[in-house]
Amino acid sequence: MSKQLNTIRPSEVTAVILAGGQGQRMGGQDKGWVSFNGRPMIHHVLSQVSPQVNHVLINANRSQKEYQSLGCDVVEDIEQGYHGPLMGMLTGLVSAKTDWVLFVPCDIPLLPEDIVQKLAAAIVDHGADIAVVHDGERLQPVISLMHRSLLPSLQEWLAAGKRKIDRWYMQHRMVVVRFDGSSDDFINLNTLQDVQALEQRL
Numbered sequence: 553m554s555k556q557l558n559t560i561r562p563s564e565v566t567a568v569i570l571a572g573g574q575g576q577r578m579g580g581q582d583k584g585w586v587s588f589n590g591r592p593m594i595h596h597v598l599s600q601v602s603p604q605v606n607h608v609l610i611n612a613n614r615s616q617k618e619y620q621s622l623g624c625d626v627v628e629d630i631e632q633g634y635h636g637p638l639m640g641m642l643t644g645l646v647s648a649k650t651d652w653v654l655f656v657p658c659d660i661p662l663l664p665e666d667i668v669q670k671l672a673a674a675i676v677d678h679g680a681d682i683a684v685v686h687d688g689e690r691l692q693p694v695i696s697l698m699h700r701s702l703l704p705s706l707q708e709w710l711a712a713g714k715r716k717i718d719r720w721y722m723q724h725r726m727v728v729v730r731f732d733g734s735s736d737d738f739i740n741l742n743t744l745q746d747v748q749a750l751e752q753r754l
Contacts, residue, residue, distance in 0.1 A: 560672035564652050567605040567668075568644030569597055570637055570694065571612045571619065571658035572629055582615045584658040588747055589754065596661030598622060604668040605654060609647055611640040636715050637694050638706065645703040654697045659741045662750075663695075664733060671697035671729055680727040687731055687738040693717040695738065 571584040571594060584594035594610070602608055610619045610626045619626045627647045629639045637657070644653055654668055664670075671683035681702060685695040694717065702724060709720045731737060736754075741747050 559676060560652055562604060562668065563606045564650050565605040565654055565668055565672070565697070566607045566609060566644075566648040566650045566652070567601045567654040567656065568609045568611055568627075568640070568648065569594065569601065569624075569656055569658050570640040570644075571610055571615075572637075572640045572643075582612075583741070584610075584612070585615060585618065586659075586741070586744070586747060588661050588741065589751055593661050593741065594619070594622065594658050597656060597658055597663060598624070600661075600663040600665060601654070601656060601667075604665070606650055607648075609644060610658075611643050638710060638715055638717055638720070641698075641717075642703070642706050642710060645698075645700055645706060648700060651700055652697060653700060655694060657694050657740065660695070660738055661741070662737050662739065664731060664737050667695075667731075668697065670731070674727045674729045678725070678727040680725045682721055682724055682726045683729050684721060684726060685731060685738060686728050688735065691718065691728065692738050693721065696721075 585592045588596060608624050610624045612619050612626050613628055616626045627643050630643050631639060641655055644655060656663060674683045682696055682698040685692040736750060739750060
């Protein structure tokens with residue numbers, strides 16, 4: 553990205569919900585369809601993200617028909633074999649039609665309603681290509697907004713057998729965006745115990 557931006561409009565952003573994992577710590581369940589507060593987690597993420605962007609894609613390697621029933625385009629990993637979130641990101645960058653792509657996992661049901669606005673503002677302010685969420689305690693590298701022009705770089709990174717997201721980010725103009733709201737906003741529900749614990753707190 554070479555030119556200086558004045559703004560990033562919602563119409564310029566596609567959200568990619570990453571639901572392509574194996575869900576090993578969830579007993580092999582497709583995490584997007586695990587119930588949280590009476591609804592599948594994918595419903596929560598979709599309702600939080602959809603109003604903030606132009607288009608939503610779901611990256612999924614199973615349950616495709618179920619995800620399509622939500623009215624979203626579903627894209628399977630370009631390479632089979634569960635290669636991790638970077639492969640989902642690569643698939644999203646290939647599939648998106650907008651200049652900017654937001655990535656969020658399917659198991660963070662309490663995402664803030666202003667996440668796109670804050671990440672986009674940070675990119676504009678810092679002339680960055682990638683904005684990554686910091687939840688106040690740690691970096692959340694799978695939650696990011698990035699420019700589609702990074703696609704060739706990510707293709708090369710994965711072709712070299714590399715899988716570390718943060719190390720790939722560091723090769724580019726990255727800005728870290730701190731969110732100081734509730735500590736639950738970015739909580740990652742990896743196990744059924746995580747789900748139950750968060751339900752009890754709310």
